[in-house]
Amino acid sequence: xxxxxxxxxxxxxxxxxxxxxxxxxxxxxxxxxxxxxxxxxxxxxxxxxxxxxxxxxxxxxxxxxxxxxxxxxxxxxxxxxxxxxxxxxxxxxxxxxxxxxxxxxxxxxxxxxxxxxxxxxxxxxxxxxxxxxxxxxxxxxxxxxxxxxxxxxxxxxxxxxxxxxxxxxxxxxxxxxxxxxxxxxxxxxxxxxxxxxxxxxxxxxxxxxxxxxxxxxxxxxxxxxxxxxxxxxxxxxxxxxxxxxxxxxxxxxxxxxxxxxxxxxxxxxxxxxxxxxxxxxxxxxxxxxxxxxxxxxxxxxxxxxxxxxxxxxxxxxxxxxxxxxxxxxxxxxxxxxxxxxxxxxxxxxxxxxxxxxxxxxxxxxxxxxxxxxxxxxxxxxxxxxxxxxxxxxxxxxxxxxxxxxxxxxxxxxxxxxxxxxxxxxxxxxxxxxxxxxxxxxxxxxxxxxxxxxxxxxxxxxxxxxxxxxxxxxxxxxxxxxxxxxxxxxxxxxxxxxxxxxxxxxxxxxxxxxxxxxxxxxxxxxxxxxxxxxxxxxxxxxxxxxxxxxxxx
Numbered sequence: 040x041x042x043x044x045x046x047x048x049x050x051x052x053x054x055x056x057x058x059x060x061x062x063x064x065x066x067x068x069x070x071x072x073x074x075x076x077x078x079x080x081x082x083x084x085x086x087x088x089x090x091x092x093x094x095x096x097x098x099x100x101x102x103x104x105x106x107x108x109x110x111x112x113x114x115x116x117x118x119x120x121x122x123x124x125x126x127x128x129x130x131x132x133x134x135x136x137x138x139x140x141x142x143x144x145x146x147x148x149x150x151x152x153x154x155x156x157x158x159x160x161x162x163x164x165x166x167x168x169x170x171x172x173x174x175x176x177x178x179x180x181x182x183x184x185x186x187x188x189x190x191x192x193x194x195x196x197x198x199x200x201x202x203x204x205x206x207x208x209x210x211x212x213x214x215x216x217x218x219x220x221x222x223x224x225x226x227x228x229x230x231x232x233x234x235x236x237x238x239x240x241x242x243x244x245x246x247x248x249x250x251x252x253x254x255x256x257x258x259x260x261x262x263x264x265x266x267x268x269x270x271x272x273x274x275x276x277x278x279x280x281x282x283x284x285x286x287x288x289x290x291x292x293x294x295x296x297x298x299x300x301x302x303x304x305x306x307x308x309x310x311x312x313x314x315x316x317x318x319x320x321x322x323x324x325x326x327x328x329x330x331x332x333x334x335x336x337x338x339x340x341x342x343x344x345x346x347x348x349x350x351x352x353x354x355x356x357x358x359x360x361x362x363x364x365x366x367x368x369x370x371x372x373x374x375x376x377x378x379x380x381x382x383x384x385x386x387x388x389x390x391x392x393x394x395x396x397x398x399x400x401x402x403x404x405x406x407x408x409x410x411x412x413x414x415x416x417x418x419x420x421x422x423x424x425x426x427x428x429x430x431x432x433x434x435x436x437x438x439x440x441x442x443x444x445x446x447x448x449x450x451x452x453x454x455x456x457x458x459x460x461x462x463x464x465x466x467x468x469x470x471x472x473x474x475x476x477x478x479x480x481x482x483x484x485x486x487x488x489x490x491x492x493x494x495x496x497x498x499x500x501x502x503x504x505x506x507x508x509x510x511x512x513x514x515x516x517x518x519x520x521x522x523x524x525x526x527x528x529x530x531x532x533x534x535x536x537x538x539x540x541x542x543x544x545x546x547x548x549x550x551x552x553x554x555x556x557x558x559x560x561x562x563x564x565x566x567x568x569x570x571x572x573x574x575x576x577x578x579x580x581x582x583x584x585x586x587x588x589x590x591x
Contacts, residue, residue: 043075044265044301051411057398058270061411063262063443069235071261072110072146073226075300080107088300090279090326091136093310094318099136110143111224116217117144117175118224120200124149124231126174127197127241129167131155131188131287133179134310137204137214138286141177142296146258147226149233153241156287157184158557164191167243171253171450172197177214180206181312235259241450242289244387244495251497253450254289254387261297263390263444266412268298270396271383273356278329281307283319283337283493289387290361290493294332316340320349327353334361334493335368336524338380342371351376358395360384362490362525363481366403382406384433384481386467387495388459389413390444392435393479405478406471413442417473422462430472430482438463489518491526496560498581504556505530508548510538515571515579519564519588530562531584533571540567 051060066074079086084104092098122128128150132138138154145152153171155164157179164187167173174197178184185201185208192198203211227233235258243251272294274280282294295306309322320341323331331354338359354376360383369380381395384406392415395407409415416424417431425431435442437460445465448456459466470482489496498516505514513533518526530548534540545565552561572583 043079043303044269047262047301048265055398058266058396058411061266063259063265063412065235065259065262065443067235068232069258069262070146070233071239071258071297072143075261076103076110076143077107079103079300079303086303087305089136089139089306089308091134091308091310092322092326093134094312101136101139106139106143109140109218110147112218112221113140113144113214114147115221115224116214117148117150119221120175120202120212120217122148122150122175122200124227124233125151125237127151127153127171128175128177129153129155129164129171129173131157131159131164131176131178131184132204133157133181134286134308135179135204136308136310137177139296140218146233146239147224149227149231149237151238151241153243154287154291155243156285156557157182158287158559159184159187160554160556161187161190163556164188165194166250168192168195168198170243170250171241174198175200175202177202177204179204180208185211233258238447238450240292242387244289250500250503252452252455255447255450257447259443260390261292261301263412263442264293264296264298265301266298266394266410267293267383267385267391268302268304270410271381271391271394272298272330272332272358273381273397274299274302274304275329275355276303278355279305279307279326279353280330281309281323281328281332283309283314283333288494293385293390314340316344320344320346320351323354324349324351329353330356330358332358332360334525335359335364336362336492338368338372339365339523342368342375346375354378357381358383360391360406361493364404369401369403384469384479386469388446388465389435389467392433392467402474402476402478405474405480407479408477409479412444414439415479416464417471417479418464422464425472427473427475430470433467433469433471433479435465435467436463437465489516489526489528491518491521491528492524492559494559496528500556501528501530501552501560501562504552504560505532505548505562507555508551510534510544510548512536513571513579515581515584516562517581517584517588519585521563527563528560529564529566529584529588531566531568531571533569534567 049062080103088103089101201211204214239258240256284290357378358381384393385391393406395401414436471479501516512535515531519529521527572580
């Protein structure tokens with residue numbers, strides 16, 4: 040299929056042609072930007088790396104030669120501003136193609152890339168900048184992101200450099216002018232040369248017992264996405280792959296970057312503000328997308344369209360992850376397109392852990408089997424393997440060696456890192472059961488994460504904002520099933536004295552949340568109660584709330 044990725048992987052294949060184990064060949068100075076992007080640019084500069092378009096009709100075809108050229112210019116510009124190896128740089132850039140230039144530039148320098156969603160509000164930015172000691176922010180000019188960064192900077196000490204794309208703003212450097220006037224890029228050498236074991240990338244991952252954790256990955260992380268693209272997405276080196284994901288989330292590097300380019304496949308990027316299934320289908324048709332990945336929510340929208348109106352003959356393969364796939368969606372999509380959806384499972388902390396691989400027959404609703412890159416198991420609370428049919432926690436065995444693709448740890452949080460990795464296991468916090476054929480079936484999240492429309496929402500983040508409203512005494516945030524979004528956010532609220540339940544108050548609280556944290560987190564359902572169910576120690580029992588809701 041492709042020659043480049045083969046140089047970085049050792050495969051053990053059984054007599055049925057199934058890959059049962061993979062290991063990765065490692066160089067202490069391996070660097071995705073140099074060893075993959077720049078090499079492809081050298082060998083075949085005109086080979087297509089990306090097709091980009093937006094919802095205003097603009098489009099851009101970017102070759103690997105151009106990706107090298109503009110990432111070199113960006114790296115040189117960043118260095119001229121004082122960004123260097125080890126510096127944390129937050130990218131709030133939507134799906135603008137400049138994001139890829141910046142990511143590769145930061146890899147070349149050895150700076151730490153921190154992608155972030157443009158839906159963050161000022162308080163979210165303050166927390167992230169302070170937690171990671173962010174030195175620079177590169178932001179889109181769309182919306183009011185730059186205004187919020189300016190406000191956030193007043194409450195931070197480390198943020199010194201602000202760069203804006205496609206606009207001019209006082210106090211900000213203009214990206215386009217900067218890269219055009221930058222000197223020729225010179226690769227860092229000596230102590231400034233990036234090492235593969237150093238931090239390359241960090242994501243803030245939502246939790247239930249505190250603010251988002253910082254997940255740190257080294258440069259080898261990119262290699263661990265070879266199975267993502269090759270065994271799961273089934274990408275074609277002469278094709279065009281589309282993963283629906285915003286660049287602020289980990290799914291973007293799963294489906295819009297590392298594995299695809301290691302497999303020499305062009306990625307398709309549709310830069311839009313509001314999802315519209317008709318618009319997406321028209322672009323799949325126009326640009327002849329060959330492989331497609333999206334959360335089940337997107338597929339639920341697609342099957343509601345009259346697919347006979349679109350010529351989708353180019354589309355050969357479909358995959359899904361991010362939440363449980365309803366078998367009805369699987370069957371309907373197959374009926375309309377002839378394509379069987381191949382499900383998978385992974386986390387921000389890992390790469391693809393479970394997958395319905397190209398050589399497997401999918402079971403609708405199952406996440407598939409363990410990736411050959413990991414030793415996956417299901418265990419009980421004592422860490423013992425459970426039998427088929429029994430529910431256990433999904434874990435990765437790390438007693439022999441730490442697998443490539445698993446996070447270095449939670450940045451600056453040894454306690455939480457040790458909570459996740461102990462006794463020779465990495466604990467995902469997700470539960471499932473395994474059938475007699477070895478297929479895994481998702482059950483739920485042990486730490487109450489809400490997965491809604493592909494987003495991972497931590498209850499604590501929403502609860503902390505709701506508690507700011509004067510009417511709220513206590514609250515618990517949970518997810519309730521929704522036929523379109525998978526789950527929606529629900530807030531169960533105990534009101535403070537002097538307040539009475541009303542529809543007007545519900546709307547007021549909803550609007551407050553929308554304007555004080557990322558809008559996708561707001562509670563679509565609010566229930567007022569006299570008291571919340573709690574444990575003896577006073578902890579809120581969200582499981583009891585969910586169980587009661589599921590009985591309704």
